[in-house]
Structure formats: C-alpha cells, structure tokens
Amino acid sequence: MWKWLHPYANPEVSYHFCGKLQPWFFRLSFLFLAIGLVWALAYAPADYQQGDSFRIFYIHVPAAILSMGIYFAMAVAALSSLVWQLKLADASAAALAPIGAVFAAIALITGAAWGKPMWGTWWIWDARLTSELILLFLYLGVIALHNAFEDKNLAGKAAGILALVGVINLPIIHYSVEWWNTLHQGATVTKLGAPSMASSMYWPFLICFVGFSLLTGAIACQRFRTEILARNSMRPWVRNLAIAQTQGS
Amino acid sequence: MTNLAQQHLSYRAAFALVVKRDLTIALRHKDDIINPLLFFIIVVTLFPLGIGPEANTLSRIAPGIIWVAALLATLLSLDRLFKSDHADGSLEQMLLSPHPIFILVLAKIVAHWLITGLPLIIIAPLLAVLLHLHEQSYAALMLTLLLGTPVLSLLGAIGVALTVGIKKGGVLLSLLVLPLYIPVLIFATSAIDTAALSLPYSGQLAIIAALFFGSLTLAPFAVGAALKVSTN
Numbered sequence: 001m002w003k004w005l006h007p008y009a010n011p012e013v014s015y016h017f018c019g020k021l022q023p024w025f026f027r028l029s030f031l032f033l034a035i036g037l038v039w040a041l042a043y044a045p046a047d048y049q050q051g052d053s054f055r056i057f058y059i060h061v062p063a064a065i066l067s068m069g070i071y072f073a074m075a076v077a078a079l080s081s082l083v084w085q086l087k088l089a090d091a092s093a094a095a096l097a098p099i100g101a102v103f104a105a106i107a108l109i110t111g112a113a114w115g116k117p118m119w120g121t122w123w124i125w126d127a128r129l130t131s132e133l134i135l136l137f138l139y140l141g142v143i144a145l146h147n148a149f150e151d152k153n154l155a156g157k158a159a160g161i162l163a164l165v166g167v168i169n170l171p172i173i174h175y176s177v178e179w180w181n182t183l184h185q186g187a188t189v190t191k192l193g194a195p196s197m198a199s200s201m202y203w204p205f206l207i208c209f210v211g212f213s214l215l216t217g218a219i220a221c222q223r224f225r226t227e228i229l230a231r232n233s234m235r236p237w238v239r240n241l242a243i244a245q246t247q248g249s
Numbered sequence: 250m251t252n253l254a255q256q257h258l259s260y261r262a263a264f265a266l267v268v269k270r271d272l273t274i275a276l277r278h279k280d281d282i283i284n285p286l287l288f289f290i291i292v293v294t295l296f297p298l299g300i301g302p303e304a305n306t307l308s309r310i311a312p313g314i315i316w317v318a319a320l321l322a323t324l325l326s327l328d329r330l331f332k333s334d335h336a337d338g339s340l341e342q343m344l345l346s347p348h349p350i351f352i353l354v355l356a357k358i359v360a361h362w363l364i365t366g367l368p369l370i371i372i373a374p375l376l377a378v379l380l381h382l383h384e385q386s387y388a389a390l391m392l393t394l395l396l397g398t399p400v401l402s403l404l405g406a407i408g409v410a411l412t413v414g415i416k417k418g419g420v421l422l423s424l425l426v427l428p429l430y431i432p433v434l435i436f437a438t439s440a441i442d443t444a445a446l447s448l449p450y451s452g453q454l455a456i457i458a459a460l461f462f463g464s465l466t467l468a469p470f471a472v473g474a475a476l477k478v479s480t481n
Contacts, residue, residue, distance in 0.1 A: 001376045082474070136430045144424055148415045158411050162425060165407055165471050169429050172460070176432040180439070 011228045012237045014088055016223040025218035032211030040204035054116045058205055062212040064107035067135060068170075070100035070216065075167035075179070078160030090156025091231060093163060094146055095223035099216055101139035105134055131183040134173055138166045152231050250345055261349050263348040268477075273358030274333075285388075289322040293376045304381040309316065311380035312390065312441035318376075319369055320401065320430050324423055326365040327405040329478070330357060330414045341480050350473035358406050358469070366398035374422045389444035389454075393437035396457045401463075403468040405431045410475035433460060 008014045040058035074096045079090035112122045123129065142159045149155030152218060232238050269400045275281055297307055334340040343353050347455055374387060382390065408426035412418030440453035 061333060136429050141425045141428065145411060146419055150423055154478055155479060158475065161471060161475050161478065162411060165429065168467070172432050176435045180435045
C-alpha cells in the first residue's frame with residue numbers, strides 16, 4: 001500500500017490528481033443533489049405530524065453528520081501529519097476546516113429555522129444544539145489558529161495538534177452536554193440497519209447525503225489544490241504552471 | 250541498577266527544580282499572583298450588582314458564577330505560563346535539555362496551579378458566603394475546585410503552548426481553550442447543585458476526577474508537541 005501511496009506525497013502529483021478528481025466530484029454531486037433535493041422537497045410524503053416543515057431535514061441532517069465527519073477526517077489528517085510527517089496531510093486538514101465550519105453553521109441555522117414552528121423557539125439549550133455549537137467553536141478555533149501563524153507549515157502543525165485535542169474532547173463534551181440537558185429527538189437515521197422512518201422518506205435522504213458528501217469532496221479538492229499552490233509558490237513547477245496558464249489565456 | 254536509580258532521582262530532581270524555579274519567579278512578581286485573584290473577586294461581585302441582591306436568586310446561580318469566574322481567572326493567568334520563558338529563551342533551553350519534556354512541562358503546570366489554582370480555592374468559600382451559597386454545598390464547591398482547577402491548568406497549557414509564538418495570542422487563547430473547559434464546568438456546577446439538594450454527588454466528582462487523571466496523563470504530551478511547533 002505504501003508503494004502505491006508514495007507518489008502522492010509529492011505536491012505536484014497530488015495537485016494534478018485532485019485536479020482530475022474534482023470535476024467528477026462536482027458532476028456527481030450535482031447529479032445526486034438534483035435528484036435528491038427535488039425528490040425530497042417535492043415528491044417525498046409529508047410527515048403526518050410535522051407537515052412540510054420536516055423537509056428541512058434533508059439538508060439539516062446531512063450537514064450535521066458531515067460537520068462531525070469532517071472534524072474526524074481533519075483529526076485523522078492531523079494525526080498522520082504528526083506521526084508520519086506528511087506535509088500534505090497538514091494542507092488537507094487546513095483545506096477541510098472551513099468546510100466543516102460552514103456545515104456546522106448550516107446545521108445550526110436550518111435547525112433554528114425548523115425549531116421556530118415546531119418547538120416555538122429559535123433556540124433552546126438542548127444537548128445536541130449545544131454540542132453542535134461547541135463543535136462550531138472548535139472549528140473556528142482551528143481556523144483562527146491556522147490564520148494566526150505566518151509560516152503555513154507551522155500553522156498546519158499547530159492547528160493539527162488542536163484538532164487532535166478537540167477530537168479527544170468532542171465525545172466528552174458531547175456526553176457531558178447530553179447529560180446536562182436533553183430535549184432533542186433521538187437518532188433516527190444513524191441507527192444502521194433498521195431506520196425508524198419510511199423508505200419513501202429514507203431514500204431521498206440517502207441520495208441527498210451522498211450528494212452533499214460528494215460536494216464536500218469537490219470543494220475539499222479545490223481548497224486542497226489552492227493550499228498546495230500557496231505553500232509551494234516558490235517551486236519551479238508552480239511557476240511553470242502559472243506561465244503556461246498566462247500564455248494559454 | 251544504580252544507574253537506573255540515579256536516573257529516577259534526576260527526573261524527580263528536574264521536576265522539583267522547575268517547580269521551585271517557577272515558584273521563586275512568581276513570588277518575586279507578586280502582582281502575577283494577586284491580579285487574577287482580584288479579577289476573580291471583582292467578577293463575582295459584579296453579578297449581584299447586575300442581577301439584584303435577592304438571596305434566593307443568588308444562591309441558585311452561585312455555583313455557576315463562581316465556576317465561570319474561576320475559569321476566566323485561570324484563563325487570564327495562563328498567558329504567563331510560557332510567555333516570559335519563551336521571550337528570554339529559557340523555554341528553548343528546556344526543550345534542548347536531556348530530561349523528558351513531559352516532566353518539565355508537568356512541573357511548570359504544577360507550579361502554575363500552585364500559584365493560581367490554590368489561592369482561588371482558598372478564597373472561594375468567602376465568595377460563596379457573599380453569594381449565599383447553600384450550606385450543604387460548601388464541601389462540594391471545595392472538592393470540585395480542588396479536582397477541577399488542575400484540569401483547567403492542564404488543558405489551558407495546551408492552548409498557551411500553541412499560541413506562545415504568536416504576537417496577539419491572548420484573544421485567540423480564549424477561543425481555543427474555553428470550549429475545552431465546558432465538561433469541567435458542567436460537572437462541577439452539577440455536583441454543587443446536587444449537593445444543595447442534599448443528594449449524593451460522588452458521581453459527578455468521579456467524572457471530574459476522571460477528567461483530571463485523563464488530562465494529567467495526556468495533556469503534557471500535547472503541550473510538549475505544541476511547544477516544539479511554537480519554538481520551531
């Protein structure tokens with residue numbers, strides 16, 4: 001496996017590799033999101049209690065799951081950069097952080113928009129809401145720390161350590177907050193095997209989720225490539241790339 | 250065998266040396282000890298002024314106020330943990346020394362707790378009187394502070410170690426560290442509230458103790474790694 005992975009430690013190779021992957025991610029995510037969102041928003045049956053307002057979950061739940069998943073991915077990248085000294089892993093963690101922060105914000109905003117008609121309030125100090133808010137704070141901390149360093153290699157390492165500390169703390173925070181107060185409904189979708197919702201609602205959700213995941217991949221590729229360019233701006237291959245581009249246009 | 254014994258002694262000696270050095274420096278700059286304490290007292294006195302002097306309300310929110318004030322006071326004092334050592338270069342010498350970084354970092358954190366955490370615990374009952382805390386909650390308040398403030402020092406040290414090389418690290422530090430303090434805050438105030446109802450609070454104490462031992466064993470590694478990044 002190492003032999004297979006080895007060439008991608010080279011920034012130039014992974015830059016071009018991500019360049020090839022990115023359009024596919026974009027096309028597939030567009031396809032999935034188009035099918036999933038139209039199905040979810042127009043054709044899926046309305047909930048018998050919540051009416052049409054439950055449809056926001058087709059965006060809310062994928063955003064919430066991805067906000068947590070991206071933090072985990074960031075921590076894995078940070079760990080591999082710390083253990084194997086992979087510089088590109090730093091770059092990928094830096095590329096992922098703002099995406100995760102945006103998903104956390106989307107989850108919070110859509111949740112508030114749903115909470116107003118359903119619970120009668122924009123915000124309650126419920127366990128899941130609070131831990132999602134704290135997750136957003138952790139993301140903002142990582143981003144702020146990354147921006148505070150001028151040397152981007154150092155910034156990546158420092159932000160990586162913070163992400164690792166955060167990922168150890170995240171379950172502790174989650175359970176402490178859960179214990180503190182809970183009102184949110186239990187997990188509906190993540191129970192693998194037997195989801196406690198009708199399949200006519202479940203399938204559009206799954207397609208939306210895959211679509212948002214692919215969109216994450218596409219944006220991550222784009223950000224990863226910019227990050228590589230920014231870090232290697234003095235290298236000859238980046239210069240040649242820039243020269244080729246100016247001559248081409 | 251003798252070699253091993255010697256090495257053990259030298260670890261302990263290094264630990265004691267760093268603690269002693271930090272305490273000596275702190276005692277020569279008494280402001281550093283007194284100012285966070287004054288901040289703690291002033292923040293706590295602000296709350297009755299803002300909320301109103303009614304004893305029932307105050308005794309209801311006293312645990313939260315004392316703990317939040319303790320959190321902020323610790324945050325205020327954290328800056329000193331590595332900053333002056335980083336400025337005069339002794340931090341780099343520590344990193345270069347043959348002793349494991351874990352021990353040196355732990356010694357610095359212990360010294361920091363002795364300077365800031367311990368006075369805070371001593372003054373806390375007095376503030377609890379001002380806030381009309383329930384009588385049966387005093388033991389819980391002291392125990393949670395005793396177990397919880399070391400966690401604040403340990404987790405805070407990670408944040409300081411990450412920001413020590415940055416010019417305007419102060420505001421950033423609060424953004425990094427405060428979310429990590431939330432579990433301690435939750436369990437500590439919950440223990441004090443439970444004690445006010447004369448119910449057993451050993452469960453919450455056990456969790457704070459678990460947080461303490463967990464951070465005691467893991468945080469110095471993170472601090473060491475962060476210091477290596479910060480000093481480059």
